[in-house]
Amino acid sequence: MLKPISHRKRTLRDVAKAAGVSLSTASNALNGVGRVNAETSERINRIAQEIGFRPNALARSLQSKRSSTIGMLTNDTYGRLTLPMGAGVSEVLVDQGVSVFLCATNNDPRLAQLHLQALLDKQVDGIIFTATRLDLEQPRELLALPIPVIYAFAEGPPGSVSFVPDDEHGARLAMERLRKSGCSRILHITGPKDYLAARLRAAAFCNFAEACREPMFGDWSEEWGHEAIARLVSDGDQLPDGIFCGNDEIARGVIDALRDRGILVPRDISVVGFDNWEVISRQTRPPLTTVDMGLMELGRQAGLAMLSITRGEAIEPGTRRLPCRLVERLSTANKANEY
Amino acid sequence: MLKPISHRKRTLRDVAKAAGVSLSTASNALNGVGRVNAETSERINRIAQEIGFRPNALARSLQSKRSSTIGMLTNDTYGRLTLPMGAGVSEVLVDQGVSVFLCATNNDPRLAQLHLQALLDKQVDGIIFTATRLDLEQPRELLALPIPVIYAFAEGPPGSVSFVPDDEHGARLAMERLRKSGCSRILHITGPKDYLAARLRAAAFCNFAEACREPMFGDWSEEWGHEAIARLVSDGDQLPDGIFCGNDEIARGVIDALRDRGILVPRDISVVGFDNWEVISRQTRPPLTTVDMGLMELGRQAGLAMLSITRGEAIEPGTRRLPCRLVERLSTANKANEY
DNA sequence: AACGCTTGAGAAATCGTTTTTGCAAGATCA
DNA sequence: TGATCTTGCAAAAACGATTTCTCAAGCGTT
Incomplete structure (x- = not known):
């Protein structure tokens, strides 16, 4: 035998x-x-x-006290934000043999706590915390963690290391593009006022618009885009010649609502969105000129920072605002009165 | 001191x-x-x-030979599939102290190999493999892995354990709903023929349609929905009274294209989509009746199966087709000629 | 009183590495 | 010719747990 x-x-x-x-x-x-x-x-x-x-990485880690493992805690389940960022993080880490635990907390504190404990028990070298918004609730435990923490997309507490999109820069790109289209009466339709991102973009809008028409806060949906236009039209005011929308969904609603009324984009009004969520921005008619926050790059940066930290290199605390990028499509006129 | x-x-x-x-x-x-x-x-x-x-979980794992860790390998970077499934997997595992490594391969074999090796080195207890389509390329290495593998969303090779949505069931739900609306001339507009899911749904469509009009294969985009309608109208054939779309994006394109031509949904034609990708299905006008594949539940099932396997319980190989669910919204007529 | 059984707890081996220390043999130097 | 260095490798001690032995004490039995 x-x-x-x-x-x-x-x-x-x-x-x-x-x-x-x-x-x-x-x-x-x-x-x-x-x-x-x-x-x-x-x-x-x-x-x-x-x-x-x-x-055996386990044995090696036990000895070396570095697990080559990090955790990524997120509350964004349906993930148009998390996955690109996660991919960026992973991309720069995988070559160093570092793997990423992805934990979706689903906004449930109990779940967050559970995940956090599991991560700590597994001796992760660090945690990247990302949320769609961090400006309201602040998870207390994260502040006193015995391992490095990096915040991505949403800003962490004072003294922490954060990577966020530069909303102000994005807004400026959008406004400059509208100016280039010859727009002089620009309107801003955006999401809920209690989102920091909405406030930042709106503030930038006011800075860049000559006569700042009051930004219209609503929610992040297509429906709100429709409603905003309906309101505008029924008010009977003079229509704007450019609209800067807080995200792509709103922009899509706006464009559709305008078309319903025979107002053409970009002939009559130029529209710029925010997010470059391609399933929307590519499919509006016309395709949407919009601001891309470069989420994958943001993930890369966060990953690289984590790498430095775990290697013991000191890193300046504070918030890094990463530049946005304008993606030109067809919802903005090329010049005033040319299309 | x-x-x-x-x-x-x-x-x-x-x-x-x-x-x-x-x-x-x-x-x-x-x-x-x-x-x-x-x-x-x-x-x-x-x-x-x-x-x-x-x-210290590392020390414990070293001894027990179980790391309480699994890997999830996916090629779906922008993730409307991966994240819900991952959340499901995580949800059933976190209570058992099991964490999930998420690895986005971005369809790059080198990256996949790298991630796979890292996972094995880290002694993961098992791997869940998920891809938007597995019917073409089959990663050879996965077949002879020394640890349990489960396939989710896309079917694995013969003899493997797979969890997939029951496309045929989904198609039946859609068709039954259209019948209930009184539709008798139903059309199927779907994605590329080389997607297994497209073929399965189309085959089911043919089974359930009395007179099977040739399914229209195209791609998964909104644009294709527009084009299909344009083609239909220009052909001058009698229009269908119901359309079953291969996914929500196509459905949205279809509905918009119909509206452009003064054909109203659901008054003139009822439309059913597939995926229930809410950013689309909720925002079509009217909101879309569509088939939900229950991705989160699929993730849960896959997670539970993995749990059983790692506990040494035997599990029947083969493919589990999980039932779909119809989400009723407003794109389907309530009865023939009533709306 | 001798024997066996149960209880409670400590000693030591183990998991698979890395790292420190020790130690011969040869090379170099004065 | 000794004293010191270098080289090449092995032995042993970590890392932080679990697990298998071992063993003493207390108890009941004959």
């Missing part, structure tokens, strides 16, 4: 035995540290390769 | 010392195993609590 081939995982011990050396020598050779003869080292590496040895 | 308070993590050793017992006794007491006096046990547990002891 044949002895069955052992499917047990190969350990360092197997390598050492096969190479006829001690554990320490094998370890040194594989890691390129310590003093080990070049030929011996080469032999050990070759053998490790041959028998398919892969070091 | 005061000796600084040690911020070193509390270990089992600290507990044992504080309780004046040995490591083994402390361990036994905390885990409720072995023989240890009730009072002693209580004291140990109390002390552990007091000094805030939390066992």
